[in-house]
Amino acid sequence: MARRIVLAVTAGVVVLGGAGAFALAYAGEQPPALAHSTAHYAAPAGDRAGSLTFTTDVTASSGVKDVKVLAWPANSTFAKQELTAKDMASAESAVCKPSGGDTVRCTYTVPVTRADAETSERGLWHVAVLATAKDGDTKLVTRAADFNVA
Secondary structure, rough: OOHHHHHHHHHHHHHHHHHHHHHHHHHOOOOOOEEEEEEEEEOOOEEEEEEEEEEEEEEOOOEEEEEEEEEEEEEHHHHHOOOOOHHHOOOOEEEEEEEEEEEEEEEEEEEEHHHHHHHHOOOOEEEEEEEEEEEOEEEEEEEEEEEEEE
């Protein structure tokens, strides 16, 4: 009887250990994830330049290699045909700093001149993000945050 109990306990430990190893392996294969994304647009006023600032938290178990950011008007051609990772290839990169664990806080800031503001389409704009992990996994979010150009 004691022998059967020992065998049952041993089998249970082996099964639970295998499930734990599978869970850890699966967790290591997760693509990057974005959270807390915000965009703030400030138009130029007087002799002060304006700016667009986008901030997001990116988590990737293998680490974050790059975060590309692209602001686009809601009425553009991208609204009719979805953005792709290829479209994001020439986008500018955000500056990312560690914020704990596998997460980095990424910020993208670009100045907005009076000429930029005058020629920019009015209305709703979206911010697209392509996050690339060190293991090569990617995550494209075409509408990570929104802002308005008045």
